Amino acid sequence: xxxxxxxxxxxxxxxxFIGDGVKFESLTEASDLINDLxxxxxxxxxxxxxxETEFDIVIDDDSINDMNTIGSSVDVIIKMMP
Amino acid sequence: MERRVVITxxxxxxxxxxxxxxxxxxxxxxxxxxxKWERLEEMNYACQICARPPDITPEIKEKYFSSLTIxxxxxxxxxxxxxxxxxxxxxxxxxxxxxxPDWNSGSIxxxxxxGIDVLIKKYVENVDAKQIRRLGxxxxxxxxxxxxxxxxxxxxxxxxxxTTNSSACSTGSEAVIMGYEKIKAGLAKRMICGGCExxxxxxxxxxxxxxxxxxxxxxxxxxxxxxxNATASGFVPGAGAGALVVEDYxxxxxxxxxxxxxxxxxxxxxxxxxxxxxxxxxxxxxARRCLQxxxxxxxxxxxxxxxxxxxxxxxxxxxxxxxxxxxxxxxxGADFPYINSLKSMIGxxxxxxxxxxxxxxxxxxxxxxxxxxxxxxxLHPEISEVVDRSRIPQKRVDTPINILAKSSFGFGDVNxxxxxxxxxx
Numbered sequence: 001x002x003x004x005x006x007x008x009x010x011x012x013x014x015x016x017f018i019g020d021g022v023k024f025e026s027l028t029e030a031s032d033l034i035n036d037l038x039x040x041x042x043x044x045x046x047x048x049x050x051x052e053t054e055f056d057i058v059i060d061d062d063s064i065n066d067m068n069t070i071g072s073s074v075d076v077i078i079k080m081m082p
Numbered sequence: 083m084e085r086r087v088v089i090t091x092x093x094x095x096x097x098x099x100x101x102x103x104x105x106x107x108x109x110x111x112x113x114x115x116x117x118k119w120e121r122l123e124e125m126n127y128a129c130q131i132c133a134r135p136p137d138i139t140p141e142i143k144e145k146y147f148s149s150l151t152i153x154x155x156x157x158x159x160x161x162x163x164x165x166x167x168x169x170x171x172x173x174x175x176x177x178x179x180x181x182x183p184d185w186n187s188g189s190i191x192x193x194x195x196x197g198i199d200v201l202i203k204k205y206v207e208n209v210d211a212k213q214i215r216r217l218g219x220x221x222x223x224x225x226x227x228x229x230x231x232x233x234x235x236x237x238x239x240x241x242x243x244x245t246t247n248s249s250a251c252s253t254g255s256e257a258v259i260m261g262y263e264k265i266k267a268g269l270a271k272r273m274i275c276g277g278c279e280x281x282x283x284x285x286x287x288x289x290x291x292x293x294x295x296x297x298x299x300x301x302x303x304x305x306x307x308x309x310x311n312a313t314a315s316g317f318v319p320g321a322g323a324g325a326l327v328v329e330d331y332x333x334x335x336x337x338x339x340x341x342x343x344x345x346x347x348x349x350x351x352x353x354x355x356x357x358x359x360x361x362x363x364x365x366x367x368x369a370r371r372c373l374q375x376x377x378x379x380x381x382x383x384x385x386x387x388x389x390x391x392x393x394x395x396x397x398x399x400x401x402x403x404x405x406x407x408x409x410x411x412x413x414x415g416a417d418f419p420y421i422n423s424l425k426s427m428i429g430x431x432x433x434x435x436x437x438x439x440x441x442x443x444x445x446x447x448x449x450x451x452x453x454x455x456x457x458x459x460x461l462h463p464e465i466s467e468v469v470d471r472s473r474i475p476q477k478r479v480d481t482p483i484n485i486l487a488k489s490s491f492g493f494g495d496v497n498x499x500x501x502x503x504x505x506x507x
Contacts, residue, residue: 016149042219046154049218 001081006055006074013050014070017043029071037070057081087265088505090339091174091327092441093166095278097133097320097428100142100165102173106445112454112478114304114427116318125283129295131303133320133429134281135162154220155233157201159193162323162434163230163278164237167191170325171238171274175339183241186271186333190245190260191231191325192253193277194433199284201225230278242270250492251393251430253277254324254437259348259498261328271333276437278323286319292362295319296396307430308457309394309423310404310465310474317395320429324437326444342444343486347380347501349373352494359495366402372497373410373489380501384411387419387501388483389452391443393491394423395430401464403489408468416470419487420479426456436490440500447483447504454478 007029015024019038033039044067048059057080067073097115098108115133122130138161143152146165155161171178201224208216223229228246235244243264249256254277261273289295296316299306307318334341353359353368377384390407394400404421408414424439431438446452454477461474489499
């Protein structure tokens with residue numbers, strides 16, 4: 001799976017969690033999940049569960065802490081994939 | 083000084099309709115929504131009939147909720163309550179879009195017990211499998227007892243007192259009374275009050291085991307709920323939600339709100355599980371005192387009561403309830419008020435029952451009719467002794483109603499009663 005394909009899948013996972021008033025089109029690798037995309041911080045664990053199901057991986061707690069932006073989340077997913 | 087309190091908005095999720103309009107049509111037509119549910123047969127329930135709300139489709143959900151809420155909200159009791167609550171709020175002409183919370187509006191919104199079961203199954207299974215992290219972030223908000231009022235707070239932007247009450251089958255009526263007391267005391271301008279209940283494979287198993295559900299009508303579902311009938315053999319379970327906007331009279335007038343009715347009296351008490359009362363059976367004296375308390379606080383004479391929307395579950399309790407009313411009002415025979423039971427059409431919606439039935443009572447008062455009390459052909463002898471047949475309509479009666487009494491009773495030996503006056507705008 002290319003980085004581009006991983007990014008596209010992640011965008012679809014994140015889509016329903018994006019806060020009111022934030023445009024999906026504005027989402028880039030640099031977008032911060034909480035500060036830019038206004039995602040409720042409680043929902044980060046739900047996004048992680050959806051990622052695990054979609055990519056069939058397990059993300060450990062330390063790696064969850066690294067998932068601050070869309071780009072760093074893609075990095076974690078790629079690292080965890082076999 | 084005590085404030086006057088009125089009802090300015092209503093919403094229902096019921097087995098006979100998901101909107102006030104459909105619900106009202108169902109009441110007028112006197113249709114039963116009770117049917118056999120194959121799932122109950124598969125699960126080996128003795129009672130295999132029930133009344134469920136129409137399917138809440140994804141299209142309907144999209145009208146009420148964000149995609150994120152739809153994704154996570156799996157507790158159908160909360161879902162029913164939230165839909166009814168949002169409908170009642172908009173019915174009262176109130177906005178959902180305010181940026182700052184409405185500091186003068188709060189909620190007391192109750193829930194019985196069912197609806198939570200499916201989530202608990204997931205909870206227990208995941209924890210037993212040592213997969214706690216797979217519970218995600220939305221289990222607590224749905225499993226906490228205040229789930230329904232917590233969701234409503236967010237949808238409606240409420241900034242006053244927000245809480246959830248629970249008092250078994252008295253829950254829905256109790257919520258409205260508690261909201262009424264709050265506004266009467268001047269502590270809030272507006273309270274959204276009601277009750278809700280969901281259903282699933284597990285909801286009614288405990289009641290089935292107690293042998294309190296109807297088990298003789300699996301082949302004749304619409305004949306199963308027979309309130310006041312000599313052959314009443316147990317209640318038929320139901321699900322749904324009822325919501326009412328309870329509002330300070332002057333505030334309602336100021337904003338030009340539509341007014342359905344005025345709450346003029348109420349009673350809440352318990353029989354203390356003494357004098358024959360138990361966890362599951364009312365102390366007759368306690369129930370009577372509750373009705374008396376409501377009548378006394380209303381300040382109206384007993385001959386003014388036009389309609390009693392009873393609790394009347396299709397059990398042996400029906401005759402006790404009718405006799406209590408007869409003694410409290412000191413009225414018998416053809417002089418007795420009209421009395422009917424919505425449970426004859428939609429079964430017993432448990433924590434939602436009082437609220438749905440109160441909405442039904444107010445609609446009857448507003449539209450000048452008394453709905454049919456189905457399956458009441460052969461009256462219980464202790465009822466026919468005190469009430470004339472004509473006062474328990476088998477078909478709809480079109481007649482003006484000025485004063486309505488609504489009573490509810492619940493396990494734990496708890497009682498509630500409301501007295502309302504029709505509002506002529």
